Amino acid sequence: MTGLLCCVFRAFQFKEFDALISVNAHDQSGLFDENIIVASNESHAERVWQGLKLKVSPLGLRNFYYTFLAENTVAFQHLFNFSIYAFSSQKNIDHDFGHQDVLAIAQWAKQVGREKHRMEAFVRFKKCKDGLFLSLIRPDFNVLPLIERHFKSRYQDQRWLIYDEKRKFGIYYDLKNVHQVFMDAHVIDENIENGFSQNFSIELDDEEVLYDQLWKDYFNSVNITARRNLKLHVQYVPKRYWRYMNEKAL
Structure with a gap:
């Protein structure tokens, strides 16, 4: 989570909002793409998280955390895009399901929540x-x-x-x-x-x-x-x- 939030911090620091998130530094989506390794920094991550608390509801933060626990690169990309959208928007985006990343996070959180309940039962x-x-x-x-x-x-x-x-x-x-x-x-x-x-x-x-x-x-x-x-x-x-x-x- 710290690493993901630091990617959001860096995106605003250098105005690079179209980055592709990868958990493997050797992954490349194109021949001329530049790989940037973002080091984890607790203070940077904390600033981003506190900022999200001001922009997103408690339910939105819960969905954010649940989606992170999906441990899926596609889900991580949605979290990154969601964060960029949240900080760039002047409105509350929690229920803006017309936006693909808001919708995707709600769907990922639902899957993780279902797995949580099944583990509690089984x-x-x-x-x-x-x-x-x-x-x-x-x-x-x-x-x-x-x-x-x-x-x-x-x-x-x-x-x-x-x-x-x-x-x-x-x-x-x-x-x-x-x-x-x-x-x-x-x-x-x-x-x-x-x-x-x-x-x-x-x-x-x-x-x-x-x-x-x-x-x-x-x-x-x-x-x-x-x-x-x-x-x-x-x-x-x-x-x-x-x-x-x-x-x-x-």
Whole structure:
């Protein structure tokens, strides 16, 4: 985020508003294009962010942050263009959906928000021998910063760790605070690449297998086979989330 905001700062500093944002310094969109590496500068980024607060509503800032968490170069370009438009306009641009960048940010934020809610719904924990509740996830977008508050509020009385296999970091709650942690997920789950995860190689609590089976039995008991509608089921619970869910495990 700091780097992106510094690109906006530089654009106004040198009046270069048609820049193409890239996360790779070696990317080139044309033979004669000039690549400029913009160094991260906290004070420059803070000036831009405070300026956006004056030009954009809290909802607009939220959408800006959500779009950034999409971790997509196209989304970053829209954020850059949106910032230029916001600072250049004399009006509030939050609802100017006729502008492609305003519309794009709203759409990206909606996708990231949907992924956030799905992670909050579909994360399943395994209880380890030491009492830690552990879950491995692989969301499409970087939603760990967004789901932290939900899990801290909901599971205040137990230690838990939610680890993002794709981005190689996790959030750990120690009954007081939430910390970022870094580790090798393959040490925990050697079957990550198989598609169905949560088959942990670490020692689980003795009752974990029992609770796992109880959950599967409950799922089977409330399921009405005659009314099975796989198409509708996949619409509400896409297959890429099944790997987190005990009742879907092979």
